[in-house]
Amino acid sequence: MGRRLFWPSFAFPGAAWLVVLFLVPTYAVLAVAFGRVDPIFNNPVPVWEPWHWQFQTMRSVLDELRPGHPFWTVYARTFAYVAIALAGCLAIGYPVAYYLARHATRTKAFLLVLLIIPFWVSYLMRMLAWVGLLLPDGLVNRTLMDVGILSQPHGWLDGQSSSVILALIYGYVPYLILPLYATLDRIERHVLEAGRDLGASPFSTFVHVTLPLSRNGILAASVLIALPMFGDYYTNDVISGSPQTSMIGNQINLFFQGGPQRTVGAALVIVLSALLAVLMSYYLWVTVRASRSEPAL
C-alpha cells in the first residue's frame, strides 16, 4: 500500500496548487457571476450554492454577444488583435529560436542571457518605456525624422490598432522564443542529416523535418502567450487609451473597477474562459494525437 502511494504522492503539491490557485478561484468567479451585489457598497456577494444562482446577468451578457452588439465588437477585436500579434510573434520569434538552437555557437549563452533580460523588467514598465519612445518628440520619431524617413512626427500613440498590436508583439515575444528554442534544441541533429542524406535541400529539410517536429513547440508557445494576451487590458490602456482599440480585458476591468454590475464583469470572464477552453481543447487534442502517432526520437 505504502509503495503504491509513494510515486503518486509526488503529484500532491501540484494537485494542491491547482485546487487552491485555479479551481477555487474559478469557482469564486462563477459564484460572483451568478451571485448578487451588495446594494450599499456595490461589492460582489458571491453565492456559493449553485441552486441559488441567478442566471439573468449571464443571459443578458450572452444576448449582447450577438453580432453588432458591443460585447461582440470587443470580443471580435480581441480575437483579431491576438491572432495578428501571435502571427507577428511567430514571424519574429521562430527565426530567432531557430538560429539559437541550430547556428549560434559561441554567442549562444550571451544571446540566451539577452533573451532572459526582459523577464527582469515588469511588463508594465516595458510598456511605459515604449510610451516614452513613441511620444511625438520621442526617440523613435526623432530618429526617423533625422534619417529622413518621416517629415513630421508620426502619431504612434494616437489610438491606432497597429500600435497596440505592435506593443503586444513586443511585450509577449520573449515568452514565445524560449519554449520554441527548447523544442528546436531537442531535435536530434542526425534526423536533419538523414533528411539531407536522402537528397532534401536545406529548405525542404526545414519544411518536411524541422517544422513538423517543432509543431508541438509552436502550439505550446502560442498557447503560452495567447492566453495572457486575451486577458490583457493594460497594453491598450497605455499605448492607445481609445475605445477604438478596446479589448475584452478593458470591458472586464470596467465592470470590476466600479458600479453596481460586478456580476457582468464576472460573466464576461466566464465567457472568455469558455472560448479559451475550446482553443485549449484543440491544443490538447493535437498534442495527444501527435504524441501517439509520432515515433520517439
Place this chain on the structure above:
Amino acid sequence: MHPRERTTTRRRFLLASGGAVAALSGADALLRAAEALAGEPMGPGGIPLARRSHPVTLPLYGDNEPIASGKSPEKGPLQVFNWAEYINPKVVRQFERDHGVQVTVTTFENEEEALAKLTSGQAGFDVWFATVEYLSRAVAGKLVQPLDHHYLPNLKNVWASLESPFYDVGSRYSVPYTVYTTGITWRTDKLGAKGPAALANPYDIFWHAPSKWTGKVAIIDDEREALGLALLHRHVTDLNTEAPSVVQRAGADLSQLTKSVHVKTNQTDYTDVANGATWLSQAWSGDMATAWQYLPKGVPASVLGYWRPPRGAVVGSDMITVLRGAKNPVLAHAFLDYVLDPKKGLENFSWLGYMPPLKAIDPEAVVARGYIPKNLATTVVRESDFVHGLSLLPLTTQGQTLWQDTWSTFKAG
C-alpha cells in the same frame, strides 16, 4: 448599438424584476419603503440622494456615536487612507512634528477599491479621503463616524457654502478638503489662444475637431465626467439625469468622437497636454494648475490653456472623514483640523494644485504670488463657482446601471 436597442438590457432586467439583484437584501426593501414615504429618490441605505435643491442631513445611528469631547489625542501612529499624491508630504511631516506622532499614508486608485478595502474590516485606517458620491454609502454602511466639532475649531475657516454643505448638512461626517472645476484644456500653440472660448458653446469643440486632431483629443476616463461633457454639448444641465434617452444620446455623441478623432479616455491630461501627446482634453482644474511643471524644458507655460464657464461650471469637492473603526479618533480629528488651517491649506495647494475651500486663501493672490501662471488663472476656484456650479451627484442603483451600460457601450468602440 444603444442599450435601448437591445432586446434585453441589464437595466430593463433590473427594472422589470424590481431590482432583482438588489432586492435580495433587506437594505433594498428599506430603500424602497423610504422612497415611497419621502417621494424622492433614495440612495443606498435609504438615505435621500443629495441635491442642491434637496440638502441632506446624514442620519446618526445609536450604535455609531461621535467620540466624547475633551479627550487628549492618542499617540498614533495615525493611519491615513488617501488618493495617491493627494496631500503635500511636507504637511504630513509637519503634523508628525507638531503632534509628536507618526503618520502612515496608504493610497488607493479609486473609491470602489477603497471601499472594498474598508469593508473587508482588516484595514485599520483612521482617516479616509472620500467623495460626495461615496460619503452617503459610507454613512449608510456605518464605515465612518460622526465628527465632534469641538475638535474642529478650524471648520470656521471653510467657505460658508461648505461649512454646512448640501450633501452633509451640518458637516456631521465630513470636512471639505478640496474644490475643483471640470473644464477643457488645450494647447494654445495648436488650437490658438482662444481655444474652445471661440465657440458659442465651448463644449462643442470636441465635436468640431478636424481629422488632423485624430489621436490628440482626450476625455476624462470617468463615466460621470465624460458623459456629463456630452450632456453639456447638448445644453443639458441636469448632470444627474436618469432619463435613458438623454443618457444614451450622450453615449452616442461620445461614440461619434471615437469615430471622428479616436478620442482617448484617460486621467493623464496634465502630462499628455504638457508633452504634446494631446492637444485638447477634458480636464480637472487641479490637474491643470500644476501641468506647467510637466512641460518639456524651454516650453513656456503659455502653451497651456484652461477654460470653464464663468458661471455654471461643473464643480466638485472632496472631503475627509474619520473612520468608525479608528484606533486614534481624537488624533484623526486633529488631523482634519490641521489641514483646515489656512497656512497648511496654502502649502497643500502649492503642491497639489487642488484648492482648499478656505476663506483666507485669496483667489487673486494665488495667481499674483505665482502659485499659478496667469494664463491658467481660470483653474482657480472661487466660492461663487461652487455656489453656481453644476455637480455630479450620487444616482440611484438603476441610474448607476444606466450610466455604466452607456459608458460600456461607448468604451466598446
